[in-house]
Amino acid sequence: MKRLAILLVVLTLTAAACASSSDGEGTNATTTTAGESGGGGDSTTTAPPTTTTPPTAEDAGGTLTIGLFQEPDNLNPFLAVQTASRIIRDLVLEGLVDADPDGNYVPELAEVPSVEAGTISQDGLTVTYKLAEGVTWSDGEPFTSRDVQFTWESVMDDANAVNSRNGYDKIVSIETPDDLTAVVTYSELFAPALSLFSIPEAILPAHELEGESFSEAAFNRLPEGTGPYMVTEWNSGQSIILDANPNYRVPDRPLIDRLIFKILPDQNAGIAQMRTGDIDVFWNIDTGVIDQFQSMEGVNIQVTPSSNIEYLGLNLSADSEPGNPHFAFSDPNVRAALAMAIDRTPIIENLLFGLSEAADSPIGLGWAAPQGLSNPAYDPAGAMALLEESGWVDTNGDGIREKDGKTLTLEISTPAGQQVRELTEQVLQEQFKAVGIELVINNVPAATLFGSWEENGKLKRGDFDIAMDTWGADLDPDAFLSTLFRSDQIPQESNAGEGWNFFRLQNDTLDAAIDAGRSTLDINARKDAYRTVVEEVLAAGVYIPLYKRSKLDAFSATVSGYAPNPWQEFTWNAEDWTVDK
Structure with missing residues (x-):
């Protein structure tokens, strides 16, 4: 009960x-x-x-x-994930605006800009922030418009290996006519502008970080x-x-x-x-x-819906370089077979006690969450047929398929010490085994999995086959979709590991849809664009949604x-x- x-x-x-x-x-x-x-x-x-x-x-x-x-x-906030x-x-650093429980932008360090208030231009290219008066940093130094300007400059500084520059790279200038006014001018319409300098990021203190690189900063x-x-x-x-x-x-x-x-x-x-x-x-x-x-006596459990989705992420590359194809996942048949081999029912009913439901999209909540999508049907026979079609067969009768002298053995990693995830891996291990795929579990500390390029993080460096993780969109999904799926966000040697497209997915249609979603203020057009993004991600088979969290x-x-x-x-x-x- x-x-x-x-x-x-x-x-x-x-x-x-x-x-x-x-x-x-x-x-x-x-x-x-x-x-x-x-x-x-x-x-x-x-x-x-x-x-x-x-x-x-x-x-x-x-x-x-x-x-x-x-x-x-x-x-x-520009390095950590x-x-x-x-x-x-979030208890220490603040953004210009914030989000309330109803999904509205609310003031934090500044008033919420709007066309009605005259703080967003009619063409959307200029956003003016009126900063709160009397705000100081914890050391007593005043918070001013220079801090807003400095935050942008720091994000755009090539010496700082930030998670993403999406949106910030559309800014032409930030003028500071006085200490309490920051005028941000964009080169083109950027619909998610209010999410910059804010959710989930924040304003940085110029007086503390001026002249320092992020990598060395206390x-x-x-x-x-x-x-x-x-x-x-x-x-x-x-x-x-x-x-x-x-x-x-x-x-x-x-x-x-x-x-x-x-x-x-x-x-x-x-x-x-x-x-x-x-x-x-x-x-x-x-x-x-x-x-x-x-x-437990005297313990309350707070249940909060979220946009977070538990998913499997597949690496299309043999390492960090997208030009080096993964031995198995470079074949779309193998990716499709993996999705068809998954039965979510025992995970949701037996491990989650029915407290969740199957997810069918990377966007789990909010105005941009697409409706009417569905996962590939659980079809082990169909999965085996796809593998056979691609030449993966069990020639020695050990239950594991081989091709060109290599066994279909895949490694899965997730942050260590989480019981449901570990049990989920065991369920997937059995389901994949039933179609001739060997799944090896190699869980690591979160800091190892999500480490930076310099720290040789497994995701950044492409040192994985399958990752099990949870990620979710913020109030505006642009930053989430861009950072995770855009082709120019693949961490690799040439960009010093910038970005979090650890799937190594390259898709021109997807990129164009993200651009379309951020270049209009028409909410329905943005919904349509983000639905296209989601459909392309799911069709690529690199992101397999498991359940809503x-x-x-x-x-x-x-x-x-x-x-x-x-x-x-x-x-x-x-x-x-x-x-x-």
């Missing part, structure tokens, strides 16, 4: 979120609470987005400990920011400590004095430490262990003020949290 209760919560939230993305209706804020019914039955309660009584300065103080089973690689990094850096671990907290200590492999920013512009915020992000080895450590009270919050509960959190986070009953936001990480409003002292 507990599983059914949470399933109903998830479905309710997902429906609400989908509605909000299309017609502006709000998302329900739902918390599932375990162990409160006197008769030992299930208890599922719907809570308001914040505490019933708004927190005040009288509630302030205390220390909150949050468990993370991944350690961020760094906190620079791990969710763990964003969870922490900022990457101890950044100065304008947010409610500042990083004061980073003990590698143990903890990252944030203290309240004494120069934060919002009176009486944050309410909690100190946040300790405790680095844990895996989900089991999170279970044990939530049970003993050594941590107050645990990030990203693995669905396979949700029952254990449910059984809601965010499941555990909070001690001593913590108040948290609320779900599909477009943010769970710490998005941590300045409003309180903890019983």
Whole structure:
């Protein structure tokens, strides 16, 4: 019954979120609470987005400990890709605008520009940001329009190996007529302009980073920011400590004095430490262990719908260079056979307890999520026929197909220590074996899988066959689609590893559709363009969607003020949290 209760919560939230993305209706804020019914039955309660009584300065103080089973690689928003990094850096660094739970742009360091307000020109080529007054960096230095200008200059500096320059490379100039005005001029219409300098990125402090390259900057671990907290200590492999920013512009915020992000080895450590009270919050509960959190007295589970999709990513190259074809995946028949060999039902029903549903698109939520798509049918016989057609046959009777003296043995990697993923790999291992494909599991730390080019990250360097991962679009999907799938975003020697198209996919139709989506303000035309992008990605067979992922986070009953936001990480409003002292 507990599983059914949470399933109903998830479905309710997902429906609400989908509605909000299309017609502006709000998302329900739902918390599932375990162990409160006197008769030992299930208890599922719907809570308001914040505490019933708004927190005040009288509630302030205390220390909150949050468990993370991944350690961020760094906190620079233009270098890091791990969710763990964003969870922490969003408390320290801020963008010009932000996203509320209903999927609307809202002010953060600046007013939200608009044509109506005269801050976006009629042709869309000029965007003027009116910056908030009285904002300072955590060291007391004033935040000014120079910081906006400097952020753009830093992203465009070839010395900085940023994740992507998409959109920033369309900017011709940023003028700063005064300290509180930044005028951004584009060479051509760039529809997702409001996502630049903001979600999921941020403004950088010119006074701290001027003259430094990103690769050597102390900022990457101890950044100065304008947010409610500042990083004061980073003990590698143990903890990252944030203290309240004494120069934060919002009176009486944050309410909690100190946040300790405790680095844990895996989900089991999170279970044990939530049970003993050594941590107050645990990030990203693995669905396979949700029952254990449910059984804990005084622990609430926040369920938040998200755009995240669990997927398999296939490498088309033998290494980082797209001109060196992968021995198996260069053949579209092999890619198609892999998709046809997958039965998602045992994954969703047995491993996820029915708390999810099959995904059929890289865009899982929001106005751009395409409707009416479907995955290839589960068809082992069809998969075997495709492999036979391509010359992959089992000549020695060992159950593994061979061709030209090479066996059809593929390696799969995902961040280590995540139970559902590890069990999913075992399910896929059996399903692939049934069609003559050997799947070898080689899981590694997240920092190894997602490491930078200089760090010899497996994805960046093309040192993998199949990666299992979760990624999702932000409020505007352009940056997500561009960074992950555009042909010019393939990390390789010639671009010093820039970009995250680790599939090594090259597709002119896809590239043109991305360009079309960013070059019009017509929302329906943008939807059509992004549908074309998705269809091309799926037809290429390099991205195999598995299932939709809601965010499941555990909070001690001593913590108040948290609320779900599909477009943010769970710490998005941590300045409003309180903890019983």
